[in-house]
Amino acid sequence: xxxxxxxxxxxxGVLDPQGKAIEGALKxxxxxxxxSVRQGKVFDIELETADRTRAQADLKExxxxxxxxxxxxxxxxxxxxxxxxPQDHET
Amino acid sequence: xxxxxxxxxxxxGVLDPQGKAIEGALKxxxxxxxxSVRQGKVFDIELETADRTRAQADLKExxxxxxxxxxxxxxxxxxxxxxxxPQDHET
Numbered sequence: 001x002x003x004x005x006x007x008x009x010x011x012x013g014v015l016d017p018q019g020k021a022i023e024g025a026l027k028x029x030x031x032x033x034x035x036s037v038r039q040g041k042v043f044d045i046e047l048e049t050a051d052r053t054r055a056q057a058d059l060k061e062x063x064x065x066x067x068x069x070x071x072x073x074x075x076x077x078x079x080x081x082x083x084x085x086p087q088d089h090e091t
Numbered sequence: 092x093x094x095x096x097x098x099x100x101x102x103x104g105v106l107d108p109q110g111k112a113i114e115g116a117l118k119x120x121x122x123x124x125x126x127s128v129r130q131g132k133v134f135d136i137e138l139e140t141a142d143r144t145r146a147q148a149d150l151k152e153x154x155x156x157x158x159x160x161x162x163x164x165x166x167x168x169x170x171x172x173x174x175x176x177p178q179d180h181e182t
Contacts, residue, residue, distance in 0.1 A: 001126060007133055022134065025157055031149060035092060035137030042098055042133050043113065046126030058122060066116055 002047045002055045003080040008068045009040035043067055052079060093138045093146045094171040099159045100131035134158055143170060 010016050016038050023037040045062075047055050059077045068075040101107050107129050114128040136153075138146050150168045159166040 009133065009135065019134075022157070026153060029153075029156055031153060033139040033149075035139050037137075038135040040133040040135070042100065042131040043110075044100065044129040044131070046128075048124040048126050058124075062117060062120075062122060065120055066113070 002049055002052065004045050004047065004055065004059055005078050005080075006043040006045060006059060006063060006067055006075055007040060007078075008043070008063070008073050008075045010038060011072055011074050014072045040073075041067075055079060093140055093143065095136050095138065095146065095150055096169050096171075097134040097136060097150060097154060097158055097166055098131060098169075099134070099154070099164050099166045101129060102163055102165055105163045131164075132158075146170060 010019075018039045019037040022039065023034055026034045026037065045059065047058065049055055056077065056079060059079075063075040063077065064070060101110075109130045110128040113130065114125055117125045117128065136150065138149065140146055147168065147170060150170075154166040154168065155161060
């Protein structure tokens with residue numbers, strides 16, 4: 001079993017209305033010094049394989065075909081070393 | 092300027108219909124060996140302060156009051172060391 005985390009975020013320059021709304025809400029709650037907020041998605045995926053190379057390739061294809069809209073979103077895939085939490089690394 | 096990433100995920104045991112839908116879609120795209128998919132949110136937040144302790148406290152309060160529904164969600168906060176990408180650590 002392989003545990004992976006896919007993080008999908010909007011590309012720089014793409015307008016993020018949700019992030020803007022949260023920014024406004026935080027300011028409304030009197031949090032000072034909030035510069036910017038950008039919202040994205042994470043997917044914690046368990047794969048029934050032990051082949052890390054195959055898993056990496058499958059995850060990349062999952063992102064390209066379903067999890068991310070690669071026109072406006074970036075994605076990063078991190079595969080857990082073992083029982084620990086996944087460490088981030090760019091694809 | 093401090094850059095932080097807040098990751099909000101459903102607690103174990105909480106039903107994740109979105110994750111289930113994605114699981115089904117991935118299987119429909121013939122991805123073999125997909126065990127489970129859980130979806131969460133990430134917030135990339137810029138804070139106009141250099142005080143990391145203050146930032147950590149503010150971010151925790153932001154999570155408790157707005158970003159996470161702590162009844163059903165867990166959150167983790169990672170503050171970037173410098174220009175690099177944020178490293179994950181549990182709160």
